[in-house]
Amino acid sequence: MGRQPCCDKVGLKRGPWTIEEDHKLMNFILNNGIHCWRMVPKLAGLLRCGKSCRLRWINYLRPDLKRGGFTEAEENQMIQLHSCLGNRWSKIASHFPGRTDNEIKNHWNTRIKKRLKHLGEDPLTHKPIEEKENIEENKDTITQHSNITSSSPEGELEESRGTGLEAKLLEDSNGNKGFPESDEKSRNEVQLTTLDDANDILKNYEVFCGSLDLGTLMLNQGFPNTSSMSNSYSTSFSVEDSNNASISIGETMQENCLQQWVDSVDSMLSWDGFNIFGQDLFFF
DNA sequence: AAGTCGGTCAACCGCACCTAA
DNA sequence: ATTAGGTGCGGTTGACCGACT
Numbered sequence: 630m631g632r633q634p635c636c637d638k639v640g641l642k643r644g645p646w647t648i649e650e651d652h653k654l655m656n657f658i659l660n661n662g663i664h665c666w667r668m669v670p671k672l673a674g675l676l677r678c679g680k681s682c683r684l685r686w687i688n689y690l691r692p693d694l695k696r697g698g699f700t701e702a703e704e705n706q707m708i709q710l711h712s713c714l715g716n717r718w719s720k721i722a723s724h725f726p727g728r729t730d731n732e733i734k735n736h737w738n739t740r741i742k743k744r745l746k747h748l749g750e751d752p753l754t755h756k757p758i759e760e761k762e763n764i765e766e767n768k769d770t771i772t773q774h775s776n777i778t779s780s781s782p783e784g785e786l787e788e789s790r791g792t793g794l795e796a797k798l799l800e801d802s803n804g805n806k807g808f809p810e811s812d813e814k815s816r817n818e819v820q821l822t823t824l825d826d827a828n829d830i831l832k833n834y835e836v837f838c839g840s841l842d843l844g845t846l847m848l849n850q851g852f853p854n855t856s857s858m859s860n861s862y863s864t865s866f867s868v869e870d871s872n873n874a875s876i877s878i879g880e881t882m883q884e885n886c887l888q889q890w891v892d893s894v895d896s897m898l899s900w901d902g903f904n905i906f907g908q909d910l911f912f913f
Numbered sequence: 914a915a916g917t918c919g920g921t922c923a924a925c926c927g928c929a930c931c932t933a934a
Numbered sequence: 935a936t937t938a939g940g941t942g943c944g945g946t947t948g949a950c951c952g953a954c955t
Contacts, residue, residue, distance in 0.1 A: 645923070645949080667940065683941075684924065719943060730943075735922050 642676040646685055650675055654682055655690055688729045695727025699736055707733065707741060712755040 642650075657673035663686075666679035675682065699707070703725065710721045718730035718737075725733065737752075745752040 643925075665940075680926090680941085681924075688923070716944065731923075734944075739921055 640676065641678055641681075643681075646689075650677070651685070651690060654685060658686060658690075684731075688731050693727055694729070695725075699740075704736075704741055704744070707737065708745065708755075711737065711741075711752075 646654075653673050653675055654669070657669065661672065663669065666683045669675075669679055669682045670677045673682070677685075706724065707721060710724055714720050716734075718734040722728050722730040722733050742752040745755075749757055751757070
């Protein structure tokens with residue numbers, strides 16, 4: 630028995646999102662929150678499937694997204710995290726407030742892979758490329774496949790994944806995410822970077838919000854999370870994180886204020902041109 | 914100017930996982 | 935314990951764009 634498709638694909642629109650669709654989705658989520666992604670497109674009047682709406686929101690429309698290119702420090706942190714976590718992009722992204730897993734995955738595949746290769750490091754195993762080449766040579770000379778598999782880069786990666794390092798990395802005994810106690814140096818480096826990034830985003834976000842009526846309103850009225858952002862490193866706007874996937878804005882925000890915010894964004898930016906502003910968006 | 918190529922990134926697909934019934 | 939629905943995740947695709955010939 631196969632899984633049923635997430636939605637009836639017949640009659641649904643695919644491909645790039647239009648400005649109108651973005652507006653509909655944003656207006657709906659900000660007014661009503663997210664209770665069930667499957668229902669979002671129907672209630673918002675969109676001819677999209679719920680998954681598509683979710684992706685669009687997470688990767689593009691979310692207000693707390695940090696836009697613009699990655700800094701070298703971020704790239705270095707990314708490489709460090711990848712060496713421990715492998716291709717678990719969402720886990721890696723969780724260390725970069727305001728960044729999405731898709732964004733990090735794309736950046737890795739298009740930039741960092743090349744950078745590492747150029748530096749003579751295998752982007753998959755984070756070992757010197759010569760070592761990998763030796764293994765490849767062994768593959769040619771030794772026919773016993775199983776032995777090669779266990780010593781292959783993939784095998785080593787899998788092995789490292791199974792050591793529990795990742796579990797320690799992601800969650801310590803207190804349930805806090807971070808590096809294992811044994812890796813004090815790495816942990817400090819990453820956490821400091823993360824904290825800096827979080828503070829940057831917070832600062833930029835407040836600047837951003839300050840330029841928008843809604844943002845000012847939210848900050849002044851002490852919306853959930855916004856008042857505690859500096860303590861918790863949370864940059865989650867007033868939208869609760871994906872675990873809860875619900876938004877309280879709609880109940881507490883005056884509808885006209887929402888519209889005012891959307892309109893003010895409209896007046897400043899064309900949504901299509903959003904990316905053009907890049908990182909400058911948060912520094913204007 | 915036109916064609917080709919390579920890089921980038923938004924979006925889709927399918928599977929895995931989680932959870933409620 | 936089982937099942938089905940909802941969501942998350944990672945791999946992949948394809949459109950777009952600029953550089954190059």
